[in-house]
Amino acid sequence: MNGLLDKRLVIVVGKGGVGRTTVAAALARAATRAGKRVLLAQTNAPEGLGQLLGSKTAIGPSVTAIDERLSAVNISPKAALHEYGVLLLRYEPIYRAVFENKPMRSFLGAFPGLDYWTMLGKAWWHTTETQDGRLRYDLVVLDGPASGHAVAMLRIPDAVMRAMPKGPLARDASLTRALLSDARRTSALMVTLPEELPMRETVILARDLRELRIPMGPLVVNAMPPAEAADPTVAKVLAASTSAPPELANLLAGTAILAARRRDADRIVEGLASDPGLPMIHLPRLPTGQLGPEEVDRLATLLV
Numbered sequence: 668m669n670g671l672l673d674k675r676l677v678i679v680v681g682k683g684g685v686g687r688t689t690v691a692a693a694l695a696r697a698a699t700r701a702g703k704r705v706l707l708a709q710t711n712a713p714e715g716l717g718q719l720l721g722s723k724t725a726i727g728p729s730v731t732a733i734d735e736r737l738s739a740v741n742i743s744p745k746a747a748l749h750e751y752g753v754l755l756l757r758y759e760p761i762y763r764a765v766f767e768n769k770p771m772r773s774f775l776g777a778f779p780g781l782d783y784w785t786m787l788g789k790a791w792w793h794t795t796e797t798q799d800g801r802l803r804y805d806l807v808v809l810d811g812p813a814s815g816h817a818v819a820m821l822r823i824p825d826a827v828m829r830a831m832p833k834g835p836l837a838r839d840a841s842l843t844r845a846l847l848s849d850a851r852r853t854s855a856l857m858v859t860l861p862e863e864l865p866m867r868e869t870v871i872l873a874r875d876l877r878e879l880r881i882p883m884g885p886l887v888v889n890a891m892p893p894a895e896a897a898d899p900t901v902a903k904v905l906a907a908s909t910s911a912p913p914e915l916a917n918l919l920a921g922t923a924i925l926a927a928r929r930r931d932a933d934r935i936v937e938g939l940a941s942d943p944g945l946p947m948i949h950l951p952r953l954p955t956g957q958l959g960p961e962e963v964d965r966l967a968t969l970l971v
């Protein structure tokens with residue numbers, strides 16, 4: 668885990684809804700505690716990060732400072748393309764002339780990977796961004812799109828290099844590609860729930876990441892039901908509960924469900940231990956409806 672905090676780029680990936688954003692926030696928090704300056708970048712995500720980080724304002728397409736060490740951005744492909752275009756062409760009116768005329772726009776619209784490229788390209792660019800003569804961020808945590816989209820996004824640099832082997836786009840794509848496969852600087856952090864479908868998607872995702880030669884960190888198994896529920900004593904109490912007073916019936920039924928969930932989760936974890944076979948970090952399911960900075964803090968401690 669501490670190795671992860673020393674990377675330049677950590678890409679958080681997994682099935683939709685498994686807790687990627689939550690884990691990305693916890694990781695970013697853990698890194699700032701270790702003294703790192705961190706950018707937490709989302710890829711065109713529905714707003715929710717602001718609440719999680721305790722920010723008064725929503726996190727939009729411009730970088731927002733959360734505190735001294737932590738900044739966040741929700742990358743919008745359109746805004747990122749504009750930024751990138753201006754960066755490449757150096758001058759706003761030229762950007763408008765080149766990118767915002769009708770034929771160019773329909774051409775760009777027909778290039779399906781463009782959104783992925785502008786978002787990944789912007790994340791890469793932030794890993795190289797300097798301020799006062801030094802890197803602006805030690806670590807960029809990229810809260811990626813859900814599995815299939817993430818893999819498509821990570822394949823993009825190769826596609827760009829094939830489509831346009833020369834020029835500034837190819838140069839950036841090849842630098843991005845080199846970063847993605849560099850185990851010293853990059854790690855993909857997979858997140859899953861201890862449930863059947865997320866588990867299956869994790870196995871496929873790990874295979875895809877291997878094929879793409881993207882180094883993988885530990886697998887985070889998020890929202891584990893409490894171990895206490897599967898304690899043998901609980902089983903004994905439940906077995907003897909036929910004669911329990913009716914006031915306890917609901918509590919006992921709830922406990923029985925929790926115990927079954929934990930047993931299922933343990934079985935899933937066993938499967939994950941053999942495939943993809945990565946080291947695992949378990950995070951508990953927190954008993955809170957709406958997560959905020961306190962929960963992120965707690966998960967950051969548990970991560971490390």
Ligand SMILES: Nc1ncnc2c1ncn2[C@@H]1O[C@H](COP(=O)(O)OP(=O)(O)O)[C@@H](O)[C@H]1O
Pocket residue numbers: 681682683684685686687688689690715889890891950951952953954955956957958
């Ligand atoms: N460890 C956890 N304990 C309790 N709730 C969690 C936990 N991790 C995530 N959640 C909740 O699950 C939902 C999905 O999490 P989120 O991080 O938004 O997933 P994703 O980014 O993968 O779609 C959110 O409502 C979040 O608050």
Ligand SMILES: [Mg+2]
Pocket residue numbers: 687688689712810
């Ligand atoms: Mg998310």
